[in-house]
Amino acid sequence: MEAFKKLDSTAASLQVANIDTDQIIPARFLKTPRSTNHGEFLFHDIRRNSSGELDPNFILNTPENKQTQILVADTNFGCGSSRESAVYALFDAGIRCVIAPSFGDIFYNNSIKNGLLPIELDRNEIEDIWQILKTANNTRIEVDLKNQTIHLPNGKNINFQIDPFRKQTLIEGLDDIDLTLKYRQLIEDHETSNAVERPWIATIS
């Protein structure tokens, strides 16, 4: 997994609550292998008008947001289906950080596993950021995971919370399977004692 680096990028506001993963990537693209660039599937059906052309009003279609790495979204971002392809689509389109008042939990976990940083802030802080992005003459935001800080274009800083283990996973680009396999003996011991206490679970009969 790619290690998370400090970001300095334009930020795009997506002021719609409950953006579900079906909107982030429609189901018909889920059969695509990871090796294919998922970027063009991102928001596929909501960023296009009925004739299939890119809607110039959709926030990620504007020229200044072509390269954006940061999305400032609304409540319950990434709710719904567990499809990890939603994160692949964001990542391949260049998004490295989504800031929102709350996230679907599976989406949140999927993000961490793929090097995308989900930041949870209070909704009033998010509203401030939307306001600043609307009025400032540039929309560049810096996201510093090491110091857990967001630098806004008006000079203001906002701190954010993230659990230390997830932070380390992102910064070092760790894959937790290797880490877990270090506990192999404990896992096996647990399974052995479980098989004694609850023999009906030990294997699928």
Place this chain on the structure above:
Amino acid sequence: MPQTLFEKIWSRHVIVEREDGTCLLSIDRHLCHEGSFHAFDKLERENRVIRRPDLTIGIADHYVSTKAPELGNEEHELRIPIEKLTANTKKAGIQLYGIGTPEQGIVHVTGPEQGLTLPGIILVCGDSHTATHGALGCLAFGIGASEVAHVLATQTLWQEKPKTMRINIDGELAAGVVAKDIILHLISVIGANGATGYMIEYAGSTVENLSVEGRMTMCNMSIEAGGRAGMIAPDEKTFNYLKDRKHSPKNENWDLAVTDWKTLFSDANAVFDKEVNIKASDIAPSLTWGNSPEEALPVTGKIPDPKNESDVSRREALEFTLQYMGLNPGTSLKDIEVDRVFIGSCTNSRIEDLRAAAAIARGRTTQVPAIVVPGSAMIKKQAEDEGLAKIFVDAGFDWRATGCSMCVGMNGDLTPPGERCASTSNRNFKGRQGPGSRTHLMSPAMAAAAAIMGRITDIRELEPVDL
């Protein structure tokens, strides 16, 4: 110390607890479907071994054709994910309930039906509706592809301990009100993120009185309230449901298991992080009108008016939703005409659901195209034996083979753009049933009534037909 049902199950599974409270949990059962190919691909790239193939079962459901299931799918492109599942499970030595097997069905219908889901276990699947299985008193939750790979490689998962929420529903349900109405009502009360970060336990007399099938319908949609898992303490109904299922414990193991399962309930003074109380008498036959499951109303309701919304961004969102749904403010829900009907999905495709829909369909004729997709091959057969299939066919419904079908449209069963579908599934998201599709979620009987009348219908107003 008194413990909640959740805590009792969680603590049995902790292998390692980190300083920050995150735990390494052992996973008892893992179900995978066609979408798991991302996880298998990842393991292959990293050259990893599958640790406990005996604890995983593969089931084909999302891409399977409901018209020609013996082929997998008529369309080559849609057959590929099914073929990948077959190849991956075969290589790993994982048992597969693939196309054409008598056990095949929607993963969340097949798991309980085959006795793979048992009280007290932790069960995971790369699918958000895994919460369904919690209806049997286990901890079951959906995971992403990386976590599926982690389970395959280690048979464990790192999890932060969620907060606990108990939802107490008490009292008698009014005539015509079923489990689907309870959960739609509940989500409209607590919101689509009302349970985010929480593990839900459903309790109270109303829940106790539900059948195991009804409990599954409720737990299934926990994710639609943001909850990752929903669970219900196992009782005699649960044990009766599980007795003699294919993978249920047998003989002395059965007795041992039941003795253990009887200890699985929240102790009298157990403390939850949050409690919500719902009165059964407040619930009416309900349906959704918008694009979020929280946008549900009693069938007697009217489409809300954006003018009454003071918050600008909410007003704009509502206008956008009404435009997408092709609805006008103030319209009575009962005046909304539908273009098609889908009865199926892991929410409502069990035998009890089909019986409820057939009771409405009996002796009547559909006004619009309507399909009935049983949740498993076993349910299909049972419905045929009970004469339900004939009732549907005589009424003009299309009787199909099992699979996820029009819940998500991956197999090609789509609602065309702009069409309005009365659906017994769980998600009314924009484009969920196909690009431009408009979905209204409701119970099986309400969906059958919509097919018969060609519009949203209050089930209480449809006179029973004497045959």
